[in-house]
Amino acid sequence: MDIALLTVKDERLHVLLVRRANEPEKGRWALPGGVLDPAVDCSLDDTVRRVLRSKTHVDIRYTEQVQVFSGQDRDPRGWSLSVVYYALLPGDKVSAVAGDKAEAIEWMDAMELNRQLAFDHTLLLEAAVAKLRDKVEREALPLHLLPGRFTLTELQRTCEVVLGRPLDKSAFRRRIKEEPALVEIEGEFLRGPQRPAQLYTTAEDFQF
Amino acid sequence: MDIALLTVKDERLHVLLVRRANEPEKGRWALPGGVLDPAVDCSLDDTVRRVLRSKTHVDIRYTEQVQVFSGQDRDPRGWSLSVVYYALLPGDKVSAVAGDKAEAIEWMDAMELNRQLAFDHTLLLEAAVAKLRDKVEREALPLHLLPGRFTLTELQRTCEVVLGRPLDKSAFRRRIKEEPALVEIEGEFLRGPQRPAQLYTTAEDFQF
DNA sequence: TCAATAGTGTCTCTTAGACAATATTGA
């Protein structure tokens, strides 16, 4: 099981990588992963949460199964099978994710696949990002990438980062006006050297 | 690995079931499945094709991975994991699918989930149908469910069967007019006691 | 001729995109 933990950092979609401490592919960067432990996990989703907790020490609000990768060529040790998940981390929690002493971690730009990852992890990452993007392209709001309170502009930026293209402000706001997933925090604004921006939060029953 | 082999029969979406010959759940209907054989299969997709060939003796044109189901409660024998696929069979090939002597088979209406299937197979089937429907809902044409040559009306009926709702003829044709996946078979018509209908076929490079 | 289905045309209404205009703050 491998996980693409995605977040928005510096206006770009980033993914968490860990450096492999052992052979094969020692020293190369890879998606964090883990193995199913039937004694502990009630299902694969449990495995994902357990692994994420141990690697990040942060509570992850959302995970989704992407695809199974399998075959004899993806790992030099022979036939292997891996279920890929993506997970979403709010942008303000990035700094809370720290590697263990044993493991070096790094946030890599998830759109720029210039670095060579271990095994077939570049493919896995592409599939994960594609699935997320597809969902957002179909009108889903990636609220799990945002902090507890956010402005509409921040929400729009997040969508743009995931989609990799600019959105029209007017059309975007028109669309989400009807969105029950968003709740206006009455009287709360983000202030700066300009007109204050209304703060919103995610509805209780929001399902991504 | 379990497979929902889907086809259109009698203007309804149907799924192939096999009756379990062994315990547990002996005698109950289930989706056909198989186990991965690393010695033979280069990947899970190979497994699916191998299993389908052995069960149906028909060449299946299209398969797609749906989702992994896992947990300790889905099989009385304990923790289990299954990758679910759906596969599409052209409507004119239904009669070519025959069970072995050892196995009873049956086509069940895939929308009417009234029968109690073995294990959690009702859930697996629902997930498979939902994935197919979702794809067709987003403008994909389920050409793999159709024979080699077909009319636009037949194509529309097939979409309607998958979606479970009627489509407007005019709007439907307007949409697929631009569709490169469809190739008109010039001069070939389906004739009957009415105006002949132009026959179409699937483009070589069609990707569902 | 009629029945039956194939195929087209037209109207309306909704919506997305582009872009402009207005609003409200701190400095």
Next chain:
DNA sequence: TCAATATTGTCTAAGAGACACTATTGA
């Protein structure tokens, strides 16, 4: 006041749905 960003309004063009119309065959 100005700079900067928030928020709203307007115009237009494309597309979807509804529905009616025409076309072409066999009987």
